[in-house]
Amino acid sequence: MTRVAVGSENPVKVGATERVAGELFGGAVEVCAVAVDSGVPEQPRGRVETLTGAENRAARALEAEPEAGYGVGIEGGVADLAERPGLYLIMWAAVTDGERLERGGGPALRLPDGIAERVRSGEELGPVLDDVLGTEDLKERIGAAGVLTGGAIDRESALVHAVAGAFGPFATELY
Numbered sequence: 001m002t003r004v005a006v007g008s009e010n011p012v013k014v015g016a017t018e019r020v021a022g023e024l025f026g027g028a029v030e031v032c033a034v035a036v037d038s039g040v041p042e043q044p045r046g047r048v049e050t051l052t053g054a055e056n057r058a059a060r061a062l063e064a065e066p067e068a069g070y071g072v073g074i075e076g077g078v079a080d081l082a083e084r085p086g087l088y089l090i091m092w093a094a095v096t097d098g099e100r101l102e103r104g105g106g107p108a109l110r111l112p113d114g115i116a117e118r119v120r121s122g123e124e125l126g127p128v129l130d131d132v133l134g135t136e137d138l139k140e141r142i143g144a145a146g147v148l149t150g151g152a153i154d155r156e157s158a159l160v161h162a163v164a165g166a167f168g169p170f171a172t173e174l175y
Helices: 011-024 047-064 113-120 125-133 143-148 155-171
Strands: 002-006 029-033 070-080 087-096 101-105
Touching: 002 011, 002 047, 011 029, 011 070, 011 155, 047 070, 047 087, 047 101, 070 155, 087 113, 087 143, 087 155, 101 155, 113 125, 125 143, 143 155
Parallel strands: 002 029, 002 070
Antiparallel strands: 070 087, 087 101
8 A cells, every 4th residue: 555645634635536536546545635835825826936846735634644754745826937928827836755846837827917916916816717707615625727727627637637747757777
């Protein structure tokens, strides 16, 4: 049985990790959620800050659960893309086994202008969407990914791709 520690208690992040780890380890996996500090602001800005949050979460999750074989960190942020219009939602994951640290990205989705303006002014994306849509804790359910794609994907399925990308180097001999 492989034990995987996720550096978050958010059910969407735990679910994404369970889906990937279950596939990779044939169901012989135990995923545990660990509340850790990302070491970055609540709303990470830019690729580096978002990646740093994911990396910190992965390392701190493994430290908190020393019996785990892997630590997983997942972070969502916002970023401008060089020479492209708009502010984008970005998603990154990191996986560590205590020796190696690997990373994978999820989809990037352009934010609507009005929402982007509020986020640029310092607000966090989740609460802005909750305010605009009249919802509560959207980030623990369908998330911005679900809202911005008309439900074609949801936050968990978007994060699955980031987690799978970060786990990839551990799952194949190509690296």
